[in-house]
Amino acid sequence: MTLFFHSLLLSLSLFLSSVPKFAVASGQLRKGYYSETCPEAEDVVRQVMRTAMAREARHAASVMRLQFHDCFVNGCDGSILLDDTPGMLGEKLALSNINSLRSFEVVDAIKEALELRCPGVVSCADIIIMASRDAVALSGGPTWDVKLGREDSLFASQADADRIMPSPRANASFLLSLFDQYNLSATDLVALSGSHSIGDGRCFSIVFRLYNQSGSGRPDPHLDPEFRAKLDTLCPRGGDGNVTGGLDATPARFDNQYFRDLVRLRGFLNSDQTLFSDDERTREVVRRYAEDERAFFDAFAQGMVKMGDIYFYRKGEIRKNCRIVNGRSAGI
Structure with a gap:
């Protein structure tokens, strides 16, 4: 066995030992969550996704990928969308994400459209879940009912993303x-x-x-x-x-x-x-x-x-801007 391969196996072993056995905590998530507070929510998400994909078909895969990279790191809480701040290294520049994750502007456009209709109601975490489903359906794949009701995380962790997300070399x-x-x-x-x-x-x-x-x-x-x-x-x-x-x-x-x-x-x-x-x-x-x-x-x-059920209720919020925590200016 080469030294490189031995080191890779050791790294993978250490990685797995550091990942806890997660228990899904999704009891508050349900279908039709916004039926009274924002009944147009799912239609709005679908229309913005359709427009974005007409402009660039690759947005479908990129937006869908956001669900994977969000949910696997501390649950589906929208943390993947947070920009870095002087006091927080977020997940966008983690090893598995840098120069790879994209189409954040599509989520921004969906959020802006929803804020015009139902301000402060639909979370960025739920937007990822809905938009990912629509990306698949609009590309010729299946559709499904999504469970909604997540809040947005108040923090993101580059260290957790580096520790958890697998490499393209993984077996x-x-x-x-x-x-x-x-x-x-x-x-x-x-x-x-x-x-x-x-x-x-x-x-x-x-x-x-x-x-x-x-x-x-x-x-x-x-x-x-x-x-x-x-x-x-x-x-x-x-x-x-x-x-x-x-x-x-x-x-x-x-x-x-x-x-x-x-x-x-x-x-x-x-x-x-x-x-x-x-x-x-x-x-x-x-x-x-x-x-x-x-x-x-x-x-x-x-x-x-x-995968959408990987959600751990902790104190959160409904972000007005998916890139920053409420009450914080960009870059602060």
Whole structure:
């Protein structure tokens, strides 16, 4: 075993030991939460998302990704949206987010539209949940009823984001252990990884697969040769790490192409391909979704609801501006 790989395994082990076994605390969340206080809320979110996606289709994947990166770090509380202040390092510049998370302006536009109709009513945390659902539905994927009623966190933590969010290098065993901390099953892991049915990934996230997998100095053996040649051209050794490529062969449409690509050893990210190539617990689920798009859609919708349930009630607020805590000026 190379020193690099040994160090990586040690880091992953330490990481998992530092993540508590979360108990979901979502009893106050419910469907139709804004039916009396802001009955137009879900329609407003859907319309702004539709407009944003017409302007740039990539907003769909970017907004959906915000739910993952918000909910996994101290629950779905809108902390991912907070800008840094002199006294707080937020989550936007965490290792898994910097130069990666985007489309915050879409959430800003949704919040502005909702404040005009129902000032001080709809939380930024709930906006992420609604907008993520609509991003999927408007991309051709399933829809589902969302449970709402979250408050917005008064703080964010770059340290927690760095400690919790997985690397593109993560393998299936590590991801299974991580998801288990949140009471999410192997089926949930595979289904929710299907979020990569839409969107792009950066060369920065895969160059190790192409040229130095596990410190071997060689490419990942679980890469179709023709696909690897395509990625070599897209992401040459020493090239621009911010160049992007589709996470599957149909990156603008939410479908089960992502799973068909994994079966063909054409997964873009290591953390995706490992679900088929490295672990029996996830391989058969990948095969099932590659063959049955409806089964994937159903499981994905259920998984998104379960992930949205990761919410811990603590003193919060309904932010007027999703980027800053109420009563605080930007940059303070």
